[in-house]
Amino acid sequence: MNGSTALLTDRYELTMLDAALASGRAFRKTVFELFPRRLPDGRRYGVLAGVGRMLDAVEAFRFEASELDYLTTAKIISPDLAAWLADYRFTGSMWGYGEGEVYFPNAPLLIVEGTFAEACVLETLLLSIYNYDSAVAAAASRMTLMAGDRPCIEMGARRAHERAAVAASRAAYIAGFAASSNLEAGxxxxxxxxxxxxxxxxxxxxxxxxAFRAQLATQGKGTTLLVDTYDVEAAVRTAVELAGPELGAVRIDSGDLADQAVEVRALLDSLGATKTRIIVTSDLDEYQIAALRGAPVDGYGVGTSLVTGSGAPTCSMVYKIVARADSDAADATLEPVQKRSPNKATIGGRKYALRRRNARGIAEADVIGIGRPPVDDGDDRALLVPLIDAGRIVGREPLSAARARHAASRAELPRAAHKMSRGDAAIPTIIDPEVQP
Amino acid sequence: MNGSTALLTDRYELTMLDAALASGRAFRKTVFELFPRRLPDGRRYGVLAGVGRMLDAVEAFRFEASELDYLTTAKIISPDLAAWLADYRFTGSMWGYGEGEVYFPNAPLLIVEGTFAEACVLETLLLSIYNYDSAVAAAASRMTLMAGDRPCIEMGARRAHERAAVAASRAAYIAGFAASSNLEAGxxxxxxxxxxxxxxxxxxxxxxxxAFRAQLATQGKGTTLLVDTYDVEAAVRTAVELAGPELGAVRIDSGDLADQAVEVRALLDSLGATKTRIIVTSDLDEYQIAALRGAPVDGYGVGTSLVTGSGAPTCSMVYKIVARADSDAADATLEPVQKRSPNKATIGGRKYALRRRNARGIAEADVIGIGRPPVDDGDDRALLVPLIDAGRIVGREPLSAARARHAASRAELPRAAHKMSRGDAAIPTIIDPEVQP
Structure with missing residues (x-):
C-alpha cells in the first residue's frame, strides 16, 4: 500500500473535473459544505471525529506517477487533467467544527472554500473519514456516559476492517475511552x-x-487473569492462591455478567482480594453497560458494538456545493446555489454556527445562518474553527485537545441528552429563516 | 502509513506470547480455527471474502525497526520477544474455504497450523479481514441475487472508512457487482x-x-446524465435534446424511484431514446432492489447498505485454538483442546468440511468432522483448499476465480436460500457426533 490518499476517491469526481476543465468552469471559486442530514434514529446527539485524520489525508492527497499511470492507462482521465492533477495540492481554506464537538442535524461541520476543481475532488475522502470516525465516536460517547467513572477499553479491532479499527480506536479515545487493545492506534x-x-x-x-503462573511471572501480580475458560469459581480461587491479594484484575468474558460479577466480587472479598478489580467483556454496548451500573464491575471491554457504531455504522453526512462565483474574475461575487431534489434539498451560502447557552452554561439551541453571526450576548459559543488557511494546515492539535473538547461539549448538554432511550435531538437547530430551503 | 501489518494486532497477542516464551510453551505445535458462530439473524447463507487480502496481509506481517522501537519503548514486550519478532514470518500452513464460497454456522473457514507463537499472533489481523470483507460480500450477494441480470454498481466509499471502502469494493465484485466507483479498488x-x-x-x-453539454463534450453521448437536480422531466427533455437517442443513460437519485422510472421510461421512449438506460441510486438495499424488479430500471447504484453489510456490519467469526501438541517433540501428538465457557464452547481438533449435494447437484448439507473425511459417493464437494504450505503462499488466485466460485456456490443452493425474508440457514450443518462439544 502506498501513502497517497488520492485514489480513495469516487471516479465521478475526476470525470466531473475533466468536463469542468473543458467547459472552463473548473477554476471558478466555490464553497462546499459537509453536513449531516440527520442523526441516527432516536439518537440525541452526534459527535464529530476524524478532523485530525482528515487534515493528514488532505496533505497526502497527491497524484504521483503511480496514480497518474493508472488513471491514464485505464483512460479514466484526459491528458489535460493528468497534467493538472500532477501538481495538485489543496490551496483553499477550510473551517469546521472542532474534533470531539457534539453536533446536531444540518450542522455545517466542514466548510471548504476553493476552486471547484480542488474542492470537488476531495469529496469522497472527506466524507469517508468524517462518516466513519463520527459513527464510532457517537457510539463511544454513549458508552462512556453510561460507564461513568468506570473505564471503557476498546477491543473491537477484530470486528472491523483492519485499518478502520485504528481509526475507531482513535475516535473512541476522543469520546472518553480509557484505552484500546489496538497497537497501531498506540x-x-x-x-x-x-x-x-x-x-x-x-x-x-x-x-x-x-497458565496463570506463566502470565504472573512475566506480567506481574498487577495483571488481569481471564477466569472463564473452564469454571469461574475454581479459576478465581486459583488466581488468588497464586497472586495473592495484589492480583490486579480478573476478566469475565461469557455468561450472565451481572450475576457473575456479584458472585466473583463476594468470592474475591472472601479470599482477601478486596482490591482486585473485575473487568467484563462479551458483546457489551451502551445498554448493557447501563444495565451493569448496579453490578460490582470495575471496567468494560467493548468490541463489536463500538466499531460498528452500535447500530449506526455510518453517519448521513453529505458534501454539497452551496455557493459559487458568478464569474472567473478574482473579485467575483459568491452566489448561493441549491438543488431541489425531493427530501434532499440543500441550503445555499457560506454558514456560521453558534451554540447558544443559558446563564448556567447549558446549551439551548444551535443557530445556523449565512453571513455575519448575530451579536453575541456573551453566552454564545462559536462552533467553527479554522483548519486550513490558504493551503496551510492550521487546525492540528493533540488528541488530548479533542478529548477535552468532547468532554466539555457533552457536559454542556441538557440532561435529556444523557438518556439512552430513543428521542429527538437534545437541542433544536435554529436556521435563520431567510436561508430556509 | 507504512506497509507493515504487524501492529494491526491486539496487545494481548503479544503479552500472551511473552508469557508463553517464559513458560516454554511458545513453540509447541498448535492448530487454530477461524469459524463463524452464527449467521446474522434471519440470513440464509454467508459468503466468505477476504482470502486474497489475508494472504497479502500475512506476507506483510513483519516487525521492522519502527514496529519494534514502539513496542520496546512503550514497554509492551520483553527484549526476548523483540528479538524473536524481528525474524517473524509465518512458517506454518493454512487451509480454508476458497474465496467467494457460501458458508454456514460453525464452518471451519480457516485452519492455521503452526507453533502457538506464530499462529496466535495473527489472530486479530485474520479476523479483521475475514469479518469485514465477508459482511460486505454477504450483503452484496443478496443484492445481486435480487438484481438478476441488471448490473449493480458499488458506490459506498463515502460511507465507510476510506481503506475499508476499497476492501468493500473488492468484496462486492466477488459477490457479483459489475463495477465500483472506487478508484483505488480499480x-x-x-x-x-x-x-x-x-x-x-x-x-x-x-x-x-x-452542464449536460459540458459532460457530453468530454464523455461522449454514451455517458450517464444526472436528471434530478431541479425537475426530472425538464432534465430528461434537455438531455435527449442535446445527446439524441444515443444517450447512454440517465440517473435518478431521489424521490420515489419506481414511479419515476416508469415516467422517465415513457418520456425517453416518447422522445425516441428507447435504448437510453435508467440507473437508480439513493439508499438502495436488497429489499429496495427486489421492490424495483417490476420497474423499468436498468441498473442499481448501491452505497451505504452495501459497505455496512445491510444491517450486519461484521460477522461473528472467532479464532480459537482447537489442538496442541502434547510435548515439544517433533513427532508429538496433536491433542484436541476446547473451552467450556457458556454459549461459547469450541470443538477441538483439526476439521474437514464437505458440501453434500443431491444427484441434481443441489446442496443438501455441510458435513464437518475431525480426521479423515467419509468416503465420497461422488456428490460431495471438499470445501477446504490449501492456502499456505509451510510458509509458502499457494492459494493466490485472480479475483475472477473468486467471483466465479461465488456464482457457482450460490447457484448450488436450494431455492429457499434465494428468499430475502428471514429464515434459517439454507442447509443444515452436520457435525460428526463424536466431536460435538
Missing part, C-alpha cells in the same frame, strides 16, 4: 493500549494454574 | 470502475443545459 496516535491474555493461552498450557 | 484489484457526475457539477454551471 503507535500512530498515542492511544494508551491494554491487554493481557485470551482463552487460547490457558488452553495452550496443561492447566489453568500453569 | 488500481489495486482491477475492479472495473464507473461514475460520471454529481449534482455539484450541474450547480457549478449556469444551467442544466450548460
Amino acid at each position: 503507535r500512530t496516535y498515542g492511544v494508551p493500549t491494554a491487554g493481557t491474555a485470551a482463552h487460547s493461552f490457558t488452553l495452550l498450557h496443561g492447566s489453568e494454574e500453569e | 488500481r489495486t484489484y482491477g475492479v472495473p470502475t464507473a461514475g460520471t457526475a454529481a449534482h455539484s457539477f450541474t450547480l457549478l454551471h449556469g444551467s442544466e443545459e450548460e
Whole structure:
C-alpha cells in the first residue's frame, strides 16, 4: 500500500473535473459544505471525529506517477487533467467544527472554500473519514456516559476492517475511552493500549494454574487473569492462591455478567482480594453497560458494538456545493446555489454556527445562518474553527485537545441528552429563516 | 502509513506470547480455527471474502525497526520477544474455504497450523479481514441475487472508512457487482470502475443545459446524465435534446424511484431514446432492489447498505485454538483442546468440511468432522483448499476465480436460500457426533 490518499476517491469526481476543465468552469471559486442530514434514529446527539485524520489525508492527497499511470492507462482521465492533477495540492481554506464537538442535524461541520476543481475532488475522502470516525465516536460517547467513572477499553479491532479499527480506536479515545487493545492506534496516535491474555493461552498450557503462573511471572501480580475458560469459581480461587491479594484484575468474558460479577466480587472479598478489580467483556454496548451500573464491575471491554457504531455504522453526512462565483474574475461575487431534489434539498451560502447557552452554561439551541453571526450576548459559543488557511494546515492539535473538547461539549448538554432511550435531538437547530430551503 | 501489518494486532497477542516464551510453551505445535458462530439473524447463507487480502496481509506481517522501537519503548514486550519478532514470518500452513464460497454456522473457514507463537499472533489481523470483507460480500450477494441480470454498481466509499471502502469494493465484485466507483479498488484489484457526475457539477454551471453539454463534450453521448437536480422531466427533455437517442443513460437519485422510472421510461421512449438506460441510486438495499424488479430500471447504484453489510456490519467469526501438541517433540501428538465457557464452547481438533449435494447437484448439507473425511459417493464437494504450505503462499488466485466460485456456490443452493425474508440457514450443518462439544 502506498501513502497517497488520492485514489480513495469516487471516479465521478475526476470525470466531473475533466468536463469542468473543458467547459472552463473548473477554476471558478466555490464553497462546499459537509453536513449531516440527520442523526441516527432516536439518537440525541452526534459527535464529530476524524478532523485530525482528515487534515493528514488532505496533505497526502497527491497524484504521483503511480496514480497518474493508472488513471491514464485505464483512460479514466484526459491528458489535460493528468497534467493538472500532477501538481495538485489543496490551496483553499477550510473551517469546521472542532474534533470531539457534539453536533446536531444540518450542522455545517466542514466548510471548504476553493476552486471547484480542488474542492470537488476531495469529496469522497472527506466524507469517508468524517462518516466513519463520527459513527464510532457517537457510539463511544454513549458508552462512556453510561460507564461513568468506570473505564471503557476498546477491543473491537477484530470486528472491523483492519485499518478502520485504528481509526475507531482513535475516535473512541476522543469520546472518553480509557484505552484500546489496538497497537497501531498506540503507535500512530498515542492511544494508551491494554491487554493481557485470551482463552487460547490457558488452553495452550496443561492447566489453568500453569497458565496463570506463566502470565504472573512475566506480567506481574498487577495483571488481569481471564477466569472463564473452564469454571469461574475454581479459576478465581486459583488466581488468588497464586497472586495473592495484589492480583490486579480478573476478566469475565461469557455468561450472565451481572450475576457473575456479584458472585466473583463476594468470592474475591472472601479470599482477601478486596482490591482486585473485575473487568467484563462479551458483546457489551451502551445498554448493557447501563444495565451493569448496579453490578460490582470495575471496567468494560467493548468490541463489536463500538466499531460498528452500535447500530449506526455510518453517519448521513453529505458534501454539497452551496455557493459559487458568478464569474472567473478574482473579485467575483459568491452566489448561493441549491438543488431541489425531493427530501434532499440543500441550503445555499457560506454558514456560521453558534451554540447558544443559558446563564448556567447549558446549551439551548444551535443557530445556523449565512453571513455575519448575530451579536453575541456573551453566552454564545462559536462552533467553527479554522483548519486550513490558504493551503496551510492550521487546525492540528493533540488528541488530548479533542478529548477535552468532547468532554466539555457533552457536559454542556441538557440532561435529556444523557438518556439512552430513543428521542429527538437534545437541542433544536435554529436556521435563520431567510436561508430556509 | 507504512506497509507493515504487524501492529494491526491486539496487545494481548503479544503479552500472551511473552508469557508463553517464559513458560516454554511458545513453540509447541498448535492448530487454530477461524469459524463463524452464527449467521446474522434471519440470513440464509454467508459468503466468505477476504482470502486474497489475508494472504497479502500475512506476507506483510513483519516487525521492522519502527514496529519494534514502539513496542520496546512503550514497554509492551520483553527484549526476548523483540528479538524473536524481528525474524517473524509465518512458517506454518493454512487451509480454508476458497474465496467467494457460501458458508454456514460453525464452518471451519480457516485452519492455521503452526507453533502457538506464530499462529496466535495473527489472530486479530485474520479476523479483521475475514469479518469485514465477508459482511460486505454477504450483503452484496443478496443484492445481486435480487438484481438478476441488471448490473449493480458499488458506490459506498463515502460511507465507510476510506481503506475499508476499497476492501468493500473488492468484496462486492466477488459477490457479483459489475463495477465500483472506487478508484483505488480499480488500481489495486482491477475492479472495473464507473461514475460520471454529481449534482455539484450541474450547480457549478449556469444551467442544466450548460452542464449536460459540458459532460457530453468530454464523455461522449454514451455517458450517464444526472436528471434530478431541479425537475426530472425538464432534465430528461434537455438531455435527449442535446445527446439524441444515443444517450447512454440517465440517473435518478431521489424521490420515489419506481414511479419515476416508469415516467422517465415513457418520456425517453416518447422522445425516441428507447435504448437510453435508467440507473437508480439513493439508499438502495436488497429489499429496495427486489421492490424495483417490476420497474423499468436498468441498473442499481448501491452505497451505504452495501459497505455496512445491510444491517450486519461484521460477522461473528472467532479464532480459537482447537489442538496442541502434547510435548515439544517433533513427532508429538496433536491433542484436541476446547473451552467450556457458556454459549461459547469450541470443538477441538483439526476439521474437514464437505458440501453434500443431491444427484441434481443441489446442496443438501455441510458435513464437518475431525480426521479423515467419509468416503465420497461422488456428490460431495471438499470445501477446504490449501492456502499456505509451510510458509509458502499457494492459494493466490485472480479475483475472477473468486467471483466465479461465488456464482457457482450460490447457484448450488436450494431455492429457499434465494428468499430475502428471514429464515434459517439454507442447509443444515452436520457435525460428526463424536466431536460435538
